Amino acid sequence: MHLAGQPVLMVYWVARRVCTLSSCKGVSKPPYSEHTKPMREFLPDVRAVVGPTATGKTEVGILLAERLDGEIISADCMAVYQGMDIGTAKPSPEQRGRVRFHLIDVCRPDEPFSVAKFQQMALEAIEQIRQRGKLPLIVGGTGLYIKALLDGFQIPPTAADEALRRALWQEVRQKGSKALHEQLQKVDPQAASRIHPNDAVRLIRALEVYFVTGKPISEWQRRQPPPQVGRTRRFGLILPRDLLYRRINERVEQMIAQGWLDEVRQLIEAGYDPALPAMRSLGYAELVQVVKGKMRLDEAIPLIQRETRRFAKRQLTWFRADKQIEWIDASQGAEHAARQILERLRSEHQHT
Numbered sequence: 001m002h003l004a005g006q007p008v009l010m011v012y013w014v015a016r017r018v019c020t021l022s023s024c025k026g027v028s029k030p031p032y033s034e035h036t037k038p039m040r041e042f043l044p045d046v047r048a049v050v051g052p053t054a055t056g057k058t059e060v061g062i063l064l065a066e067r068l069d070g071e072i073i074s075a076d077c078m079a080v081y082q083g084m085d086i087g088t089a090k091p092s093p094e095q096r097g098r099v100r101f102h103l104i105d106v107c108r109p110d111e112p113f114s115v116a117k118f119q120q121m122a123l124e125a126i127e128q129i130r131q132r133g134k135l136p137l138i139v140g141g142t143g144l145y146i147k148a149l150l151d152g153f154q155i156p157p158t159a160a161d162e163a164l165r166r167a168l169w170q171e172v173r174q175k176g177s178k179a180l181h182e183q184l185q186k187v188d189p190q191a192a193s194r195i196h197p198n199d200a201v202r203l204i205r206a207l208e209v210y211f212v213t214g215k216p217i218s219e220w221q222r223r224q225p226p227p228q229v230g231r232t233r234r235f236g237l238i239l240p241r242d243l244l245y246r247r248i249n250e251r252v253e254q255m256i257a258q259g260w261l262d263e264v265r266q267l268i269e270a271g272y273d274p275a276l277p278a279m280r281s282l283g284y285a286e287l288v289q290v291v292k293g294k295m296r297l298d299e300a301i302p303l304i305q306r307e308t309r310r311f312a313k314r315q316l317t318w319f320r321a322d323k324q325i326e327w328i329d330a331s332q333g334a335e336h337a338a339r340q341i342l343e344r345l346r347s348e349h350q351h352t
Contacts, residue, residue: 046126046229048138049341050075050146050319051237052312054247056334058091060237061139063338065099068137068345071129073102073122075140075149078281080118081109083267086260087283089251102129109267109278119148123228143318150232152225161212168204177203188216233348235341236319237330244312249305252283256301265291282307 047070049061061072074080078088082105091101102125107113122138122145129136138146147153171179181197187210195202209217225232239247264287272279274288283304289295319325326344330337 046136046138046150046232047345048075048146048150048232048234049237050138050143050234050325051141051330052239052244052315052319053089053141053308054244054251054312055237055239055330056337057139057141057237058089058095059334060330060337060341061137062091062095062099063334064341065135065137067338067342068135069133070135070137071100071102071125071132072137072139073125073129074104075118075122075138075142075145077113077118077142077145078278079104079140080106080113081278082107083270084109084263084278084284086255086258086263087281087287089255109272110276115144115148115153118145119153119226122149123226126228141315143315143322147322150225150229150234152229153220161208164208164211165204168207169200172200172204180204180207183207184210188218190218191216194218232324233345234322234325235344236322236325236327237337238316238327239329239331243331245309248308248312252301252305252308255283256297261287261290261297264288282311 047064047068049057049064051057064070065072076088078084079090080103081088090104096104103118103121106121126136138149140146168180177200178197180200180203181192181195184195184203184206185192188206191206195206197203206217209215209220213220260283264284267279267284268274268288268291274280274285274292279285279288286295286300286304286307290297290300328337328340
């Protein structure tokens with residue numbers, strides 16, 4: 001085999017295939033094999049309450065869980081972190097005493113948490129909830145988490161391959177990202193058509209998935225709802241823009257009054273690096289600057305409010321693209337919104 005003068009990726013690919021084949025002891029099974037797939041028709045339903053921040057999802061979810069004998073799976077990418085309570089608007093101890101919550105406080109701020117991890121843990125929670133004879137309720141505003149769980153993105157089951165990634169970045173520096181786009185075009189034309197030739201990060205991720213798994217990322221990303229989920233029904237909470245923005249502004253001020261700045265200070269004193277992704281999230285990043293003396297609190301508050309309003313707008317754009325969501329007016333409070341959802345569910349039951 002002559003590898004001299006071959007592109008670095010070809011050398012890497014051949015070497016990896018040789019190592020993999022020489023050490024292979026068998027072929028692993030897919031996570032959900034056909035012979036273990038349960039019949040979807042016999043699965044209990046899953047309900048979801050989604051929407052932008054500050055629309056009252058948590059309280060509506062609790063009311064539904066109380067009346068439908070359910071448990072809540074949090075779909076919030078920040079609520080997973082321990083010690084980050086005020087700024088993530090986690091359910092209060094009183095609220096957690098009313099119904100059981102899952103996927104809250106499951107990792108430290110310095111531990112990585114991915115959509116694949118959420119998908120895995122949420123599916124496990126659904127099975128546990130059903131074993132107790134309860135109804136799973138998905139409640140949250142992290143659109144990608146909800147989509148991965150309910151629509152079934154297949155997440156490539158691979159950790160980052162640092163050697164391959166370094167080789168890919170070296171190729172970008174030497175030949176430019178368009179060279180990677182040409183390679184991706186050969187192995188995954190569908191992904192190449194969606195990724196701009198200058199988007200080196202996404203090109204590298206797509207090629208990394210292909211070289212490590214032998215399967216194009218476009219195949220991984222095809223929707224295939226997990227059989228454990230069963231039938232779903234999705235409700236989205238919506239508010240008039242002026243009311244939503246007023247709630248956001250008021251909630252940021254309430255969080256500050258509840259001790260959000262002290263929470264950030266305690267995280268830093270506990271040794272958590274301000275450069276961690278969790279510490280660079282919305283609101284925490286600004287308050288880190290206050291703790292460091294680089295920004296005044298009265299400067300940080302309106303900045304957090306503005307960025308949260310922008311974040312809510314992005315969330316709404318994401319959820320509006322999901323045509324399965326039934327929108328519920330939440331402007332008259334959680335009780336009224338929950339009652340609307342229950343009436344729709346009752347109507348569905350009467351017609352089945």
